[in-house]
Amino acid sequence: MQITLKIDGKDKTFTNDFIPGRIFRNALLLNKKMKEEGSDLTAELFDELVEFCVVTFGKRFTLDEFWDGIDARHLDSEVMRIYNDVLSFGGLSVPSDEGNDLGK
Numbered sequence: 744m745q746i747t748l749k750i751d752g753k754d755k756t757f758t759n760d761f762i763p764g765r766i767f768r769n770a771l772l773l774n775k776k777m778k779e780e781g782s783d784l785t786a787e788l789f790d791e792l793v794e795f796c797v798v799t800f801g802k803r804f805t806l807d808e809f810w811d812g813i814d815a816r817h818l819d820s821e822v823m824r825i826y827n828d829v830l831s832f833g834g835l836s837v838p839s840d841e842g843n844d845l846g847k
Contacts, residue, residue: 744828746796746821748804748812755812757800762829766799770829792822799825 745758773788773795780788797809804812813821 744799744825746800746825748808749814750804750808750812755804757803759800762799766795766829769795769798770826773826774830789822792826796822796825799829 744760744762745756747754747756749755773791776788776791777784793809794806797804797806
């Protein structure tokens with residue numbers, strides 16, 4: 744899995760080829776929280792998803808570097824891609840977000 748962020752004006756790509764089981768567990772907890780909140784994604788929940796991404800990549804970049812280094816037009820799709828990738832590593836099939844607010 745990888746992500747590219749713009750840090751100090753340059754594109755920097757981070758790769759992670761090992762996802763600890765704890766990250767999968769955290770994805771399950773986030774999944775439960777998202778289901779409880781429904782289609783209205785709050786800023787607080789989105790903050791948790793971004794932090795999840797930072798932790799998934801071993802905290803090799805900061806929350807601020809993530810927020811400032813990701814193109815806003817791709818923010819939701821990148822966060823959900825990483826989240827869904829982690830869940831699929833554990834053998835779970837994640838339903839498509841197409842047609843709801845997260846899939847826009």
